[in-house]
Amino acid sequence: MIAFLEGKIDAIDESSVFVVVNGLGYEVVCANPFQFQHLQNEFVRIYTYHYIREDQQILYGFKQYEEKQLFAKLLNVSGIGPKGALSILASTSVHDIAVAIEQEDEKLLTQFPGVGKKTARQMILDLKGKVAEWMNGSADIPQNANAKGEDKPSDSNQEVLNEALEALKALGYSDREIKRITPQLRQSDSTTIDEYVKTGLSLMVQKNS
Incomplete structure (x- = not known):
């Protein structure tokens, strides 16, 4: 392995x-x-x-060890394969997925790509009690040799990110599509509107492929 x-x-x-x-x-x-x-x-x-x-x-x-751990747990859920597990992880953070499972929030779980009511219930049945450690934040920070601090934009970048989201909307993307990629944009290393838009477009291509 x-x-x-x-x-x-x-x-x-x-x-x-x-x-x-x-x-x-x-x-x-x-x-x-x-x-x-x-x-x-x-x-x-x-x-x-x-x-x-x-x-x-x-x-x-x-990028984070906890993402790998959750991926492995999702593969044990009936109806979820590697592509499905990866799509779920691409949609939001490990913390948010753990909260949804532990709080039995089927409505939130069914918003993830490929997750219907049956799969959401199965996720809760199989994983509740096994992901609670991630409800309070990151359990393990990756040891990248060139780590550059937190993966979230600073307060000064928040306005830039908001403008980039508006730019993506102007390009014809729906609020739902933009909402799906916002967590990944927040974790990116982008600092300008152009960089955020370029990363956002790349993410849109990935999710629509």
């Missing part, structure tokens, strides 16, 4: 990051590959889940 990779990010596309480790290139499928964009060509650690089936082997990657 490959627990994590430490190396340099060589490239990023809509679904994956490509990490070079001791001369070997690994394709790592991520919920939001562009969260690593500011670390391209730098040395990083990406936590990985090695998904193995008879006909495929895929590395799924996560």
Whole structure:
């Protein structure tokens, strides 16, 4: 089992990051590959889940260890596969998912991509009591060699982010679509309107693919 990779990010596309480790290139499928964009060509650690089936082997990657843990738990829920689990993680934070499960908030759970009422009830049945540790915030901060502090925009950037969201709306995206990518935008390293809009467009492409 490959627990994590430490190396340099060589490239990023809509679904994956490509990490070079001791001369070997690994394709790592991520919920939001562009969260690593500011670390391209730098040395990083990406936590990985090695998904193995008879006909495929895929590395799924996560910036935080708790995301990997929740991904593994979601795979144990009937009706949720790797793509579904990744879509759920891309929609919001581990904290919010844990709160929804522990508080049996089916309405919130059914807002996640691919989660209907049956799957929401199954998530609650299978995971309630197993994710409570994440309700009070991050349980484990990743040890990236080039960490740049918190992954949320500062107060001074909040206005810039709001303007970028308005720009995405002006481009024709719905409030619902914009709301789905806002958590990832908050965690990005963007500092200008153009950077936020560019990252937002990349996220839209990923979610619509």
